[in-house]
Amino acid sequence: MGRSRYKIYEPTHPHFLTCTVLHWLPLFTNQESVQIILDSLTHLQKSDNMTLFSYVILENHLHLVASSDDIGKTMQKFKSYTAYELLKLLEKNNATTLLKQFSFHKKAHRKENTYQLWEEGFHPKLIQSEKMMFEKINYIHQNPVKRGYVDEAEHWRYSSARDYSGIDGLLEVERLW
DSSP: OTTTTTTOOOSOEEEEEEEEEEGGGOOOOOOOHHHHHHHHHHHHHHHHHOEEEEEEEEEEEEEEEEESSHHHHHHHHHHHHHHHHHHHHHTTTTTTHHHHHHHSOOOTTTTTOOOOOOOSOOOOOHHHHHHHHHHHHHHHHHHHHHTOSSGGOOOOOTTTTHHHSSOOOOOOOOOOO
């Protein structure tokens, strides 16, 4: 996990996780970029035994409640792969303004890379009770509502709120824990 003050003591237990685009830059504003996130999560569900209990993807960050065989390693794989693929997409689409910002705002100690896409860490918070699980799932689902993007949580396409409303979502979600 690097320099993060957040520690993972129970790597196989569900955690509330947040991944933020560097400097809160709006990266997930088109279907192509979001699809990279969805594809990566789907892959990790198979390869790392990742279980998604809840998720939301907004324009500059995402939240998950998830578990895996080792959630720290799984999230490192997720961020590494998605950063590589998203930067490749930005270069393909000639998104020079975003690329310049990812270069300008990268941390000084990241000398081996031209760009930094994600803020460091993913702020893991161990889900310690059923009450906490419900609170975090509700927080995740209400995020686009609080931002004024939709009136009802299940109207946000890139969220597991649909699954919890009986509508098939975009990712496999475990609703029983």
